[in-house]
Every structure is written in structure tokens, then in C-alpha cells.
Amino acid sequence: MSGCAQTSAGGTTVDTSPASPRVATLPLHEGTFVTEDSSCGDPPLAALLVYNGQGFDGAHSHACRAHVVKRRGNLVTLANSCIDAGVGEAPRTTMPLTIKLIDADHFAVDSKAGDVTYRRCPADQLPPSLRQRASAEN
Numbered sequence: 001m002s003g004c005a006q007t008s009a010g011g012t013t014v015d016t017s018p019a020s021p022r023v024a025t026l027p028l029h030e031g032t033f034v035t036e037d038s039s040c041g042d043p044p045l046a047a048l049l050v051y052n053g054q055g056f057d058g059a060h061s062h063a064c065r066a067h068v069v070k071r072r073g074n075l076v077t078l079a080n081s082c083i084d085a086g087v088g089e090a091p092r093t094t095m096p097l098t099i100k101l102i103d104a105d106h107f108a109v110d111s112k113a114g115d116v117t118y119r120r121c122p123a124d125q126l127p128p129s130l131r132q133r134a135s136a137e138n
Helices: 128-137
Strands: 005-007 013-015 031-035 048-051 062-072 075-083 092-103 106-109 116-120
Touching: none
Parallel strands: none
Antiparallel strands: 005 013, 013 092, 031 048, 031 116, 062 075, 075 092, 092 106, 106 116
């Protein structure tokens, strides 16, 4: 990203580089992950991340690609670069993301407030809007 990113307000960076071939390969199943205390059938948007096989999409981002910055055992620090809009065109921004890999269906996000554990939801337990988004991305 050197020479290809600009820091914006809030510490995020806008990635102006072409797609990098060094996308992270993580031992996770693709799909929608929700926080442990959230329902798969009606998760709050703030409690969901979608692992698309290349990065972590949020409720208001898509086409994310994660690049490994540092890896130590099951702790992985990523630069997660996303189009900063739920759909359509928008600038690509890059945010750091540190995760602790638990197994193929669980991971924890390392935050200042402590670890937040996520679990993968079976597609048939998701609300229709999330099932539609998942099928549109595949």
C-alpha cells in the first residue's frame, strides 16, 4: 500500500491502488458471522460480519479484501480493504482488523473492550435480506 493510500479522518485509509494479489487465506468457512449473543434470524447490523473468502464485509461495506499484516499462531492482524458502501460505487477504505482464529466457524475480534466472539450462521437461519445478499455475492 505504500504510496497508494491516503489517511482520512478517523484514522482510516483510502486505498487508491489496483487490486493486490496478496489476499489473506484464512481457515474459515465463507458465510455470515454474528456475535455469540446475537440471533442468526434477526442479527443487529452492528453484530454481523460476512467472510467472503477474501475479506470481511460489514453491513455498510462490500467487496472486501483482507491482507495479512502479521500472524502469530492463531492471532492474525489484517488490513481489511472494502468499498465503503452497502451497494454500488464508493471509495475503498482500509481498516485494521485483528482476529483470533478459533475454528472454521468461529473467530474473535480483538478490540479495546475485549474479545468479541463471532459464530457462522447456517444460511437457512438467516433473514431473507441476508440470504439474498449472500446469494448475490456468490
